[in-house]
Amino acid sequence: MAHFDLSLPELQTYKPDLPEPVDFDVFWHDTLAQAEQAAWAPCFEPLDLPLTVFQVFDVTFAGFDGQPVKAWLILPRHGDRPRPCVVEFVAYGGGRGHPLDWLHWPAAGFAAFIMDTRGQGGEWLSGDTPDLAAQGHAPHTPGFLTLGLHAPQTHYYRRLITDAVRAVIAARVHPGIDPARVAVGGFSQGAGVALAVAGLDDRVVALLAEMPFLCDVPRAAVLTDDPPYAELGVWLRLHPDREQQAFDTLAYFDGVAFARRTAAPAMFAAGLMDTTCPPSTVFAAYHHYRGPKSMRVFAWHQHQSGGAAYRVEQIAFLNHCFEVNR
Numbered sequence: 001m002a003h004f005d006l007s008l009p010e011l012q013t014y015k016p017d018l019p020e021p022v023d024f025d026v027f028w029h030d031t032l033a034q035a036e037q038a039a040w041a042p043c044f045e046p047l048d049l050p051l052t053v054f055q056v057f058d059v060t061f062a063g064f065d066g067q068p069v070k071a072w073l074i075l076p077r078h079g080d081r082p083r084p085c086v087v088e089f090v091a092y093g094g095g096r097g098h099p100l101d102w103l104h105w106p107a108a109g110f111a112a113f114i115m116d117t118r119g120q121g122g123e124w125l126s127g128d129t130p131d132l133a134a135q136g137h138a139p140h141t142p143g144f145l146t147l148g149l150h151a152p153q154t155h156y157y158r159r160l161i162t163d164a165v166r167a168v169i170a171a172r173v174h175p176g177i178d179p180a181r182v183a184v185g186g187f188s189q190g191a192g193v194a195l196a197v198a199g200l201d202d203r204v205v206a207l208l209a210e211m212p213f214l215c216d217v218p219r220a221a222v223l224t225d226d227p228p229y230a231e232l233g234v235w236l237r238l239h240p241d242r243e244q245q246a247f248d249t250l251a252y253f254d255g256v257a258f259a260r261r262t263a264a265p266a267m268f269a270a271g272l273m274d275t276t277c278p279p280s281t282v283f284a285a286y287h288h289y290r291g292p293k294s295m296r297v298f299a300w301h302q303h304q305s306g307g308a309a310y311r312v313e314q315i316a317f318l319n320h321c322f323e324v325n326r
Helices: 024-037 156-173 189-200 217-223 229-238 240-253 255-259 279-288 307-324
Strands: 043-047 054-062 068-076 083-089 111-115 177-187 207-210 266-271 293-298
Touching: 024 156, 024 240, 054 156, 068 156, 083 156, 083 189, 083 307, 111 156, 156 177, 156 189, 156 240, 177 189, 177 307, 189 207, 189 255, 207 307, 217 229, 217 240, 217 279, 229 240, 255 279, 266 279, 266 307, 279 293, 293 307
Parallel strands: 083 111, 083 177, 177 207, 207 266, 266 293
Antiparallel strands: 043 054, 054 068, 068 111
16 A cells, blocks of 8 residues: 555645534533433452453443443552553454453553443454444444434444543542543544543543544545445445535544643554555644644554554653653
8 A cells, every 4th residue: 555645744734624513512511421420330340360460350330321331450460559540442343352452551560441342342352342322223334433423412432432531530440540640542443532532531641542533534534435434435325415414423523623622742643554544634633632742653554553662652651641640
């Protein structure tokens, strides 16, 4: 795959003037207030695994509308002080998988809180959380991007982002976690969700947004026909009369709008050959991001993680952010 989007000099100045719903803040305030009213105390069940340096908990917490959501909490065993924590969200199609999939943050001395993804976990990492609110929604293209697309109140990502905000709240409750040092992060869908959480929770101290999905959606929809955006294209071909309705709904979940609302330090990453989350859509969120930020450009990457070397860079960044907030 060659570079297909804007050139790097063009990307470095690409800042689209994307409109957002006039009631964006009210919508999210009301959504999160309803979730708070339905919330109940999270449950942390110790898991018996043959791990000598890590302790694992099977977590159940109240997500959207008080519905149960699963997670893993992994803590380093050594030391008796509360740990800084990374709350990580999973890429499209995956769930929380197995605790051994997520040992890189605890190996660095952090707590790791890995949120399961409602309704997902059937493509790669397995999941354990059903999407209880999906019943009765209008027909949609297989996948999640067009599920409930007829209105923001019913859209899938309203539920998932609310789950994610509640995951951070649940993580702060555990005595092994320092509630003043909680960061969020992820890759692809996980990065887009983390960006949303950082825009909705001003206590988040750092953001890792590696090739985030769901940013500058109107451009992504016409620039790539790779999934998940391909789902939207199929839906619009079947419902050409509902184009404005679709984009009006998705505007409530666009990472550009969330980027305008957070001041937490952030590390972004984009792949210049990425046809799943095109680099211009990542740069759109990056340039609108209000807090301190950096962008890591992978000139030869398609839609793939920066790998172990980039993970080391992320750990160094988090160490700095956690030290500042000690």
